[in-house]
Amino acid sequence: MKSESRLERILRSGRFALTGELGPPRGADAESVRKKAAFLKGMVDAVNITDNQTAVVRMSSLGACLIAKQEGLEPVYQMVCRDRNRIAMQSDILGAAALGVHTMLCLSGDHQTFGDHPGCKKVFDLDSIQLLGMVKTMRDEGRFQSGAEISVPPQMFIGAAANPFAEPHEFRIQRLAKKVAAGADFIQTQCVYNMERFQAWLNQARDMGLTEKVYILAGVTPLKSLGMARYMKKNVPGMDVPQEYITRLQGVEKKDQAREGMEICCEQIQQMREMKGLAGIHLMAIEWEHRVPEIVKKAGLLPRPEPEQE
């Protein structure tokens, strides 16, 4: 074991893992984090706490991680490169580890022009791959990026993201390999809708021996409505929503679209469970945390492994 991460323990045991996502609020509102956490408790093995996603200011990921932890969830601390230089990053990583956060996800971060402070100065002192390498060095060598010794190294289980559908397609698998080489222990992918293309990407990863080196969790986001499906297809770069799903959502009444979206999501999860080399699912129910229990139950993912003595 590289860490005390519950996610690491479950993945190492060979069980099919399930992670969820929790978006912190736009205020110092601990209660809203607790409310969302309540829906996820017992439903997922760990929960990603997003870091100012879409470059919109929210409660810090670390702050919300601690609240989630108090509520009995295993937090995955997301960290983006947009807002912090390497001093701040390393300092926050030490703080997180000291407070009992054992799992993190290293990301580049959405560009600030998409968010609510487009005129802010971008940082990107490191990119996501360099950040992965830095965390690994901190953990395995007990050294800061500068080379200086760390008194008590942070025992983090380190995650990275991958998008099998972004351009240029033929380079995507190479970039995954780079993330593995840099230090990723697990991968959570961008939302998967095109199952065929995802399977092809996973096959590539398997052929390159990457599924032996890293745990891959497939990203899944339930489509809440036809509008959301169309928006994802049209406006989110690197998102491939097949016409088949759009047609299915069109085929039902508006009030039933959410149900149909959940149906699609559960089917996807069923198919993914059969995929060789896939270690789990990362369920991103965006602002739909309260529907997670239903999805998880329907997809046959319950019961989750009991947390060993926390």
Next chain:
Amino acid sequence: MIKALTKPLEEIREMIAPYSRVLTIGCGGCVSLCLAGGQKEARGLNIKLSASKAPRSDAIFDDITIERQCEQQFLAALDTRVGNYDALISLACGAGVQFLAERFPNTPVFPGVNTQFVGVTRDIGWYEERCKTCGDCVLGLTAGICPVTMCSKSLFNGPCGGPQDGHCEVDPDTPCAWIAIFERLQAQGRLESITAIHPARDWQNQIPGRILVEEYRTRYIEDGETS
């Protein structure tokens, strides 16, 4: 103007090691004036590369210097020559290197200089940075001394608590920009331009910049297009 420094010879040699016919292209613009990438430097670099023999004894190094590498009309002069070489070394600034590589996408292009900054010539062989090209000039408020460039922390409401004997705490050879701003404004009797709080600014250098001069806009953009 843009100031640059020639790259270490060893680094250039490593980049071009696989190639036997190399054309070194000097730039007659900014980098020529700061003695980093003009005709003299192009010749000098080739002499050093040839003399070292390594990495390949059969390698041929030619040179040519054009007016400026940041304009396609001058790059056109290379069209008939580039085909004879399997690699190009550009001694232009980073902008020139990219424009050259864009014109000849099938030929590997390697940079021969490290572009340093937008600056001034204090004297021959002595250059100093003055501008970070931030896109929103405040020099009118700060007595012609740039807080973004000349203050180590790029403070807009300086000075910080660190100046020592009028110098920056980061580097004792660098005068504190904000002390200079204060003194010059005081002498001009217009301190009020820095007694007001300068608000947080919008950083404009977020995406690659582009300028279309208003009078020429219609040449490049059709009516009705948005950008």
